[in-house]
Amino acid sequence: MHIVIVGLGLIGGSLAKAFTKYTDCHVAGIDSDPATVEAALACGAITKEGDNDDLRQADIVYLCLYPQADIDFVRAHLSAFGKHTVLTDVCGIKTKVCHGLCALAKEGGFVYCGAHPMAGTEKHGFSASRADMFKGASYILVPCSAPEPVQELLRQTAFQLGFGRSVSTTPEHHDQLIAFTSQLPHALACAYVMSPCCPEHRGFSAGSYRDVSRVANINEVMWAELFLDNQTALTGELNTLIKNLSDIRDAVADGDQKRLEALLRRGRLIKEELGE
């Protein structure tokens, strides 16, 4: 297959490396930064720098830019896409992106199927990308109106790249769950390290500090865009968390041991029920 990857950051770079390591696909890469393209060529992650000919020939194009930049890229290259090409993306929010890209795909006469690889680290950019980034991870498909064979192509390709499972859902349901599973922990990490105690933590911290603070090392431009593209769901999750934290704070401040135990027990039972 001919693959084009647009944007060779953490996820795009990891896709390129995984395609090169685990498949015999031809991988062309596009990035606005010439040094990134050079680095990707030098380490063999891509076969060549992608151009309009590659877009025309591509079996699958993976958009790996920020949400609005993905839409802008497709609009700017609409006539270059081949009619047989499957367009997909890796964005962390889906309602806005799927809406924009579905409309453009219809206009361009090719198929779009949204996706979100549930993988990443707290590091950014091509230099942090890895071929084994997706090992065992979940590949979320947001098919919109993509035909089943297209979904199956993306799913089977994902398994070749190391993904361990795949789920399918609507853009709205995706964004609701992602507000909780991914956006909220990132907001939380930043809020957490703002405590005046944080700079003194060394020697007084262990796993629980490390885990909560890990993703504070955030790419604030990308995440601010992702947060605002999912404003309603994320505001709701933040309100829920603030409410639940306030309940615990009140029980602590009131010295109410029974109420505090009941709140913590509720957390434990939810976690236990999930078998984790």
Next chain:
Amino acid sequence: MHIVIVGLGLIGGSLAKAFTKYTDCHVAGIDSDPATVEAALACGAITKEGDNDDLRQADIVYLCLYPQADIDFVRAHLSAFGKHTVLTDVCGIKTKVCHGLCALAKEGGFVYCGAHPMAGTEKHGFSASRADMFKGASYILVPCSAPEPVQELLRQTAFQLGFGRSVSTTPEHHDQLIAFTSQLPHALACAYVMSPCCPEHRGFSAGSYRDVSRVANINEVMWAELFLDNQTALTGELNTLIKNLSDIRDAVADGDQKRLEALLRRGRLIKEELGE
């Protein structure tokens, strides 16, 4: 050396296993649950079940019960402790415990030096204990008025058990930092999993969900006691976190990209400054 470990739970059990694996100390263990003592004897973690003779002979006694139970145990066995014995503990809060145990040690004519091994997992009890629990961890000493040779004995013993560093501080400073580094993440994990989205997370989550929710699997009786013994500091940290989360929530709800980026950038810069 003769060691007595009082309470063979996660930390006490791990201390017993580490002493047996990494030193040639004689290790006696005390636990109110006969099945736990039997398990510890069966796997060789302790040499014998501890009694008053062991307390009298002990070079170091490690109290590994809950805060109030540690104090109650020492009061009940005050006449059994030898005059040369060093008494220490592993409690996650220190102001109340150090105050109580310092007074009892003075009364009994032996030396007390508080400590807090910064190690643990989200699991509980002897069955989850491990000899390598303390590998690389920080051993916090809260000496109160313990003489330097006693502090040095505990520190050197900790390094034999695998600890990687040691810091010393006052009970009050310890409790302020621990409210942030340890108690807050535990409160947070419970508050986080209370979101109605949580039971649906599978397939839609990755590292950041896992990290924030990990310690929700809490021992609510122990943690409620630890929280309430550190009421002021923890209430303060919860208020700080709620305030910082509310700032992010407001920026998201207002759709204010510049303010949101500035808040997330603040988190990133704090984390970067720490070199993490």
